Amino acid sequence: MIDIKLIRENPDIVFQAMAKRGESLASIDEVIELDNMHRQLLREAESLRAKRNDVSKQISKMKEKPADLITEMRCVGDKIREIESEVDQIAAKLEDKLLRLPNLPAPDVPQGKDSSDNVEVRSWGKPLEFSFTPLPHWDLGEKLGIIDFKRGVKLSGTRFYVLRGMGSLLQRSLISLMLDIHVKEHGYTEIYPPFMVKRECLVGSGNLPKFADNLYHDAEEDYWFVPTAEVPLTNLHRDEIIAPGTLPINYVAHTACFRREKMAAGKDTRGIKRGHQFDKVELYKFAEPETSDNELSKLVKDAEDICRKLNIPYRVIQLCTGDMGFAATKTFDIEMWAPGCQEWLEVSSCSNCSDFQARRANIRYRPDVESKPLLVHTLNGSGLALPRVLIAILENYQQQDGSIRIPEALIPYMNVDLIK
RNA sequence: GGAGGGGUGACCGAGUGGACGAUGGUGACGGUCUUGAAAACCGUUUUAGCUUUUUGCUAACGCGGGUUCGAAUCCCGCCCCCUCCGCCA
Numbered sequence: 001m002i003d004i005k006l007i008r009e010n011p012d013i014v015f016q017a018m019a020k021r022g023e024s025l026a027s028i029d030e031v032i033e034l035d036n037m038h039r040q041l042l043r044e045a046e047s048l049r050a051k052r053n054d055v056s057k058q059i060s061k062m063k064e065k066p067a068d069l070i071t072e073m074r075c076v077g078d079k080i081r082e083i084e085s086e087v088d089q090i091a092a093k094l095e096d097k098l099l100r101l102p103n104l105p106a107p108d109v110p111q112g113k114d115s116s117d118n119v120e121v122r123s124w125g126k127p128l129e130f131s132f133t134p135l136p137h138w139d140l141g142e143k144l145g146i147i148d149f150k151r152g153v154k155l156s157g158t159r160f161y162v163l164r165g166m167g168s169l170l171q172r173s174l175i176s177l178m179l180d181i182h183v184k185e186h187g188y189t190e191i192y193p194p195f196m197v198k199r200e201c202l203v204g205s206g207n208l209p210k211f212a213d214n215l216y217h218d219a220e221e222d223y224w225f226v227p228t229a230e231v232p233l234t235n236l237h238r239d240e241i242i243a244p245g246t247l248p249i250n251y252v253a254h255t256a257c258f259r260r261e262k263m264a265a266g267k268d269t270r271g272i273k274r275g276h277q278f279d280k281v282e283l284y285k286f287a288e289p290e291t292s293d294n295e296l297s298k299l300v301k302d303a304e305d306i307c308r309k310l311n312i313p314y315r316v317i318q319l320c321t322g323d324m325g326f327a328a329t330k331t332f333d334i335e336m337w338a339p340g341c342q343e344w345l346e347v348s349s350c351s352n353c354s355d356f357q358a359r360r361a362n363i364r365y366r367p368d369v370e371s372k373p374l375l376v377h378t379l380n381g382s383g384l385a386l387p388r389v390l391i392a393i394l395e396n397y398q399q400q401d402g403s404i405r406i407p408e409a410l411i412p413y414m415n416v417d418l419i420k
Numbered sequence: 421g422g423a424g425g426g427g428u429g430a431c432c433g434a435g436u437g438g439a440c441g442a443u444g445g446u447g448a449c450g451g452u453c454u455u456g457a458a459a460a461c462c463g464u465u466u467u468a469g470c471u472u473u474u475u476g477c478u479a480a481c482g483c484g485g486g487u488u489c490g491a492a493u494c495c496c497g498c499c500c501c502c503u504c505c506g507c508c509a
Contacts, residue, residue: 046478056490060438073489
């Protein structure tokens with residue numbers, strides 16, 4: 001959520017920022033109008049309440065309670081209730097509009113309208129030269145008997161698959177490797193959160209109310225399946241004031257992620273690139289506003305480190321204003337090269353959400369004991385997304401005979417050096 | 421799922437219709453005293469909104485409704501925690 005005060009006092013800044021994102025500007029005008037109405041009604045209600053409090057005090061001091069005064073106050077009470085219900089309605093509308101406005105892009109984010117305007121920041125490693133035509137992972141996985149697409153569909157339908165034997169071990173080993181590196185070398189604290197959370201958690205992270213159609217939901221209990229560990233991690237400190245000297249806080253969590261992928265219907269239907277359920281190791285930071293930009297750089301480096309340890313070529317892309325996610329003020333994607341399906345795979349997306357989620361989830365900190373609580377900055381990034389790393393390993397490490405070499409760093413976890 | 425008990429400020433805990441945003445204690449911070457520390461004593465210690473120069477006003481006692489001129493306090497619904505029983509991994 002962006003600060004209503006900013007919209008109220010510097011609407012031009014907000015208009016310009018939203019224009020950069022390619023957002024419609026009409027809703028900002030609506031916000032301003034609702035805000036004015038809201039405050040005016042609030043003033044009316046509050047002055048009536050002040051009157052009632054005052055008179056009630058007087059009545060409490062009187063021995064004889066005058067009937068006409070009580071009648072008058074009864075009317076005032078009715079009037080207050082009337083205005084309050086109006087206030088509530090307007091406040092709810094205002095809240096909803098505000099919750100649907102995306103974050104403001106940082107000033108140094110390249111301007112653009114879609115992914116074609118994104119900017120490559122750096123790259124590492126060179127795409128391998130093959131002496132044969134490298135196969136896509138769906139062929140490799142099926143031939144090796146480590147990915148079972150047919151049975152995935154039998155169990156759960158399209159966009160589901162089963163990992164089997166070495167495929168399953170490979171994923172499990174990758175998860176352990178990533179967690180170990182982030183905990184032991186990068187200083188993150190490992191978290192195991194719930195995979196189903198309450199509605200307000202999704203509002204806090206920015207997924208609701210706007211993106212309900214990408215979420216799985218148990219209507220009976222009002223549980224929501226997490227589309228990413230970012231959701232529970234954001235809400236770990238919801239409604240808290242973080243003590244002085246505690247920031248930055250670094251968390252890493254491995255969870256399953258559940259997404260309906262309605263927006264992407266018909267896209268990436270082949271292979272394991274985009275499923276309704278996938279595993280991900282997520283990095284998350286709570287930081288002071290002054291350091292969040294620097295923390296984002298560190299977060300990206302921490303995610304990149306996994307790519308390097310797996311020795312897979314990658315590039316880092318900065319997203320332009322038009323391609324950034326809803327909550328982000330600045331985003332870097334990491335993409336691994338997949339020689340079989342001949343594309344760059346997004347294995348990580350690292351964002352600084354500034355105070356956008358903190359305001360929604362009411363997450364604050366005290367810079368020192370005496371100071372007032374301020375909103376923290378939150379940052380998130382994959383470290384990394386499992387299915388796509390699996391793809392990259394299968395396709396980059398494939399041999400002419402269809403076997404897969406195991407990256408050096410994974411051998412201690414798998415206890416084999418080849419899948420065949 | 422059933423029965424009983426409970427939810428008040430950073431924490432403990434008082435308060436059963438009127439000056440209670442809330443007694444008291446603990447902790448924290450500042451001061452007096454002290455060479456320094458402890459002890460003792462004095463003081464300060466919630467958040468948000470509105471208004472803003474100050475003063476000020478409003479709201480919040482798990483959450484949401486209701487009764488009342490007036491609710492932490494009475495009534496209704498819900499949530500959470502604890503104990504016992506049942507069930508389960």
